[in-house]
Amino acid sequence: MHVFGGISNVIIGSDGLKGLVIKNLIAYKKTIEEKEDYCLLRVSGGYNMTRLAKETAEFGYEGLEYHLGLPGTVGGGLCVNSGWYAHPPSKYIGDPVHEVCLISKDGATRIEPKEYFHFDYDYSVLKKTGEIVLWVDFKLKKADPEELFQHGREALDYRKKTQPFGIPSSGCYFQNIDGKSAGRIIDQAGLKGYTIGGAQVSTVHANFIVNTGHATSEDVQKLAQHVKETVKTKFGIHLEEEIIWL
Numbered sequence: 001m002h003v004f005g006g007i008s009n010v011i012i013g014s015d016g017l018k019g020l021v022i023k024n025l026i027a028y029k030k031t032i033e034e035k036e037d038y039c040l041l042r043v044s045g046g047y048n049m050t051r052l053a054k055e056t057a058e059f060g061y062e063g064l065e066y067h068l069g070l071p072g073t074v075g076g077g078l079c080v081n082s083g084w085y086a087h088p089p090s091k092y093i094g095d096p097v098h099e100v101c102l103i104s105k106d107g108a109t110r111i112e113p114k115e116y117f118h119f120d121y122d123y124s125v126l127k128k129t130g131e132i133v134l135w136v137d138f139k140l141k142k143a144d145p146e147e148l149f150q151h152g153r154e155a156l157d158y159r160k161k162t163q164p165f166g167i168p169s170s171g172c173y174f175q176n177i178d179g180k181s182a183g184r185i186i187d188q189a190g191l192k193g194y195t196i197g198g199a200q201v202s203t204v205h206a207n208f209i210v211n212t213g214h215a216t217s218e219d220v221q222k223l224a225q226h227v228k229e230t231v232k233t234k235f236g237i238h239l240e241e242e243i244i245w246l
């Protein structure tokens with residue numbers, strides 16, 4: 001069984017997937033606790049991340065506003081601990097997590113605290129366990145909605161300016177290396193615009209491989225391999241995939 005959210009961080013090979021495929025679009029949210037200085041908000045795993053970023057900013061709940069413009073869902077974002085890296089310190093979806101309800105492979109549900117997930121850059125324990133996020137309780141500080149919106153807009157504008165918006169891709173292809181931008185390294189290797197079949201190293205952001213129309217998964221794989229080999233030869237740097245290949 002495979003569970004996805006927005007399928008925005010995944011590439012599926014031409015052979016397809018065997019077994020049951022679930023695209024989780026279950027969308028609900030409710031306030032669990034409201035205090036003077038914070039709100040505990042329960043959000044389903046299938047909730048759209050950009051919608052949540054917008055709504056929480058509107059309510060004046062701080063912690064998710066920088067994810068405005070992030071494709072995908074809360075569950076997918078939590079699994080890979082999606083982030084906003086433009087200005088330090090980085091902001092991750094895992095940061096404001098209080099606890100999470102999971103379904104394990106045997107179908108049992110249980111609740112785990114934030115510590116269980118070992119959130120890190122492009123990592124949560126869910127990448128290893130394959131457990132499914134049913135809902136998440138976010139603990140969000142109260143703040144000025146206008147200020148939160150400003151941060152959200154800043155993030156969205158930055159994404160629009162620096163990422164290939166509106167062209168099919170799966171987001172950043174390779175992981176950054178010790179905080180060093182993989183995109184900058186690929187750019188310095190002279191690979192922007194390099195094309196194999198229908199797959200191209202984006203001319204906007206070199207860590208995005210875009211589909212110019214009819215890319216096959218083999219085109220993407222060959223192009224990624226070329227990028228890896230070129231970067232290794234030129235700089236001695238080994239790039240690791242951020243994309244999840246299935």
Ligand SMILES: Cc1cc2nc3c(=O)[nH]c(=O)nc-3n(C[C@H](O)[C@H](O)[C@H](O)COP(=O)(O)OP(=O)(O)OC[C@H]3O[C@@H](n4cnc5c(N)ncnc54)[C@H](O)[C@@H]3O)c2cc1C
Pocket residue numbers: 002003004005006007008009010024045046049070071072073074075076077078079080081082083084126130131132133134163164165169170171172244
């Ligand atoms: C244009 C573009 C821009 C992007 N910008 C960013 C960015 O700024 N920062 C960033 O970090 N990423 C970025 N990404 C990558 C991606 O959008 C995010 O990582 C996103 O949060 C993934 O969510 P998703 O729902 O699409 O996950 P999917 O791609 O559907 O799944 C990703 C992984 O999560 C698992 N999963 C999905 N739902 C659940 C669930 N309910 N429970 C448990 N596991 C689940 C899947 O099995 C899979 O292993 C970008 C992608 C694109 C296309």
